[in-house]
Amino acid sequence: MRTIEFRDEIRRRAKAEQTLDIYSPIAAKLSNEKVMAELNDLSVKYI
Numbered sequence: 001m002r003t004i005e006f007r008d009e010i011r012r013r014a015k016a017e018q019t020l021d022i023y024s025p026i027a028a029k030l031s032n033e034k035v036m037a038e039l040n041d042l043s044v045k046y047i
Helices: 009-029 033-045
Strands: none
Touching: 009 033
């Protein structure tokens, strides 16, 4: 997610949605709030 800005618009949006749907909940279940917050912040910026 940190390098998503170098992808085209379609792939950015798809990756951001995937991150919100899959990776952010995994981080929440692992009680890693720092990673979860960063993933959410970066994903919402591109949706």
